[in-house]
Amino acid sequence: MSSLMVSASDPITYIIPAALITTIGLAYTTGSTSGGQKPSNHARKQLKNKKKGLSHKEEPSGRLSLGELDVRRKCQIAIGGPTDHSGEVIVSAVPGFDLNSTIFGSVTGVLPRTVQKSKVAIELFWSDSAVRRVEKLFSPVPSPPSYKSQILDFMNDECDFAIEHADGSFMDHLKFCHDYSVHNYSTVSPLPMLLHSIMGVGTNFFPMKVDQIGRLKEMVSPQEFTHIEAFPSFLRLVLGTDFLEVIKSRKNELHKLKGLNCNRVIDNTPLSLNGEDFWTQMNYQLLHMLDFLPAASWLSQLDDGFMWAFIQLHEILSDSGRLACKVDFDLSSGESTPDGMPLTVGSILRGVIPDFIIKKLAQKAIGKFSKAIKHDLAYELIWE
Template structure:
């Protein structure tokens, strides 16, 4: 069996590493349930306080985050070969723009670990997936989507540096980058997702714009309807990196999975799915015992807590993080008559 990480060298410290899970998604243009191809074990020495989730301080959400993240994935030799060969057929991504990378290294702090690997690993995946599977839209949005804040109130740069960031981007890129953290919170908070699911077929005809508040300073932002649908496609691709690596049949109430399914449904029903995300839950992969990490108190609690309770916890957590930084979760959908 091969371990998750397989690259190395000084360049990877700058550009991040793509593990096999991420390479497979880029190569195939879809999330994949890898049950039967991997072994999942507990990660020795995992420290939640070294990740972007360190600020999760409520006992139950913290225990559930620890349970989900403290794992290591080992791959079969066959899968390692197949994924590597498929990924090598994908046109190589360009290196990140030097001025942007320099700004990130000298003006920002991306040293925190992410949900799976380093922050730069996550940003590289988002950039490369978008470049290959969202033609006609800038992949730099996905590379910089977190620069103005993540959902757990970690801010890689100060708001005073926004003018410098703006100089490095075009107007469309900047608009999506500053909107990304806000749209993410609004969707996870639930009210916006519920509204989109309820009216997915009619909104393409009636939606004019959406107004909301920027996470880093609560400034009001506005996206047109067309910009909003593009923003939701960026959100969907971003969510790919948080899906369970295997045993999807047992993850129906995993809140990252629930979020992805809801957003995918909105975009497909609205006819606004532009990004290539070939997803079909009907083609389920049988669960694998080897893809289940050892039982812990966190895993046991995660199994017995009802999905509705998990959803409420997730929504309350978003509200609490925004309240701590005086960020308003108010938004307004401006509609025309159908």
């Protein structure tokens, strides 16, 4: 057995001249779109008051909503993969959006916050033909099994998911991840995808406390718990370190990969995954990232951290023969058209700042979040 130790280094900090930001700011038009498209009748019904974050729907009882699937999510579940919806969706910026009302409120720095806002302060407006097409695709998809009532009671009564879904979409996100796993990754339990963030999200929100870990373990199987506790750590390694580059550099030796050692996000406890659990977790990470891909104009957004990581993960899993979940993806089907895309400060910055700088800034941000909670991003790949 041999191992490779990698320490989390502080990525290079790049300073964007204030004059550049100021100049770009002069060209900023809130919520403008290109192409002269108009929202359809269906799209007009989607309008919500999002000026203070993305307002969420609360159940009359005050309990968590079970989540809903929108057009994009239904399409992904039905066909088993993402689609570049250019030409059938308008991505509109939300004026007056308050990033502090979301789970990204703890992001600091003018540039990172501006770029982050350009990704989440948006509303999707679908053409009627797209809605009809997706509903037809989704109609034969059977309903997934109901969530365990014990799990929902735990999430409602003993955990704090209110902060986590302050952007109005978190329960929708959890439902999508769970349901996609049910229909497109049926060889494993979908439960880790419902609870993948319960032990921490990337911006240091923790729906449950460390002293509740024992309670969670009582409600899930040992295998399910392995992936629930490992998920936040894997996500930070994928987005915040050179983890994927290191794996790709040894693509001809991946059959010799026997496991991974890293640290649990919530309390920095050492974690160890064997080879099979490693690849299962990589598949969970891939399908999770489906929900963060741009809805349209993929080729103009290759600097997006999730888009970049998704492409790398899909390539690693495909080339190694370890793609176990159904995720059909063809980047060549993507578009670069600006039609239907918003023009904002963030989108302009992303268009002029080199991709590698944006990537390094994202990695640095994740490093800062881990440092703030004394979480060690070092990891060890175990080889034969």
